[in-house]
Amino acid sequence: MLQNTGGSRPDDVFDEPRSGRLVAWGNAWLNGATSPDHAADGIRGTDDRHAVEGVDGADGAGLTLALGRLRALGATGLRLALPTAGHPLGLTGPAGFNQQALAVGEAVLTVGAPLPLGLVPEVVGHGPEGDRLIRVLWRAAPVEPGVPADVPQLRDAERELAEALREATALLMRLDVAGGGPAVQRALEAYRRRREPELLAPGYPPRAVRVLQSARQVRALLALAAVDHGAAVSAGEMTAREAAMRPLGRAARRATVAAYNAMVDEPAREER
Known part of the structure; x- marks a missing residue:
């Protein structure tokens, strides 16, 4: 039976957020510091599969194709957001996307594209505890351009x-x-x-x-x-x-x- 497990694994509070892995390895690839395959492996971590929905030309595609499509659409980098109630850290709006990001506590925003996108992970686990397959669907939606909220130097x-x-x-x-x-x-x-x-x-x-x-x-x-x-x-x-x-x-x-x-x-x- 499939079960939505939220934006991060609750059994390990020290794990880095999945949106952080997407930002780090996506930026490494966009800047030529790693290969597409290594970037996809770094983003997946121990998860079984990642797919992206809502990116024009790569709807339902895996990470490698989706990252390539984001670059073709003008993305030159990615930013992380870690919002909590009353603190929209890293977000730019609109309110609907902010609410989706707040529900899971994390999101990714594209940088450089004429029409910036935000991506929120939907995490689904299949199987018993200890032998679970984790699959992640990144849902993309338009976001507002601008300076992300409250991110320090x-x-x-x-x-x-x-x-x-x-x-x-x-x-x-x-x-x-x-x-x-x-x-x-x-x-x-x-x-x-x-x-x-x-x-x-x-x-x-x-x-x-x-x-x-x-x-x-x-x-x-x-x-x-x-x-x-x-x-x-x-x-x-x-x-x-x-x-x-x-x-x-x-x-x-x-x-x-x-x-x-x-x-x-x-x-x-x-x-x-």
């Missing part, structure tokens, strides 16, 4: 993340998250054992890789703090902890978007 994101890391570390120490129960202990140990995947794709600047690595560390710390509500035992303590962590999550998302979009945005900023 890479250097500003790096500075903001450095401050966020210090605050997150101090917060976890105050809450004694490592002593917050068996679930926290298991999550912390799993993260320590985790081998970090290759970040971004060929052609990205080293600063973008550093910023994304920092953003992943902040996300990991926040996820661990949320397990079993950390060591907070009262409603007041839980409310205070959530309020303290909220700006850290926002900073991590902004930095993540800035890192993935660096191949498009940073050269453009240097030219201005």
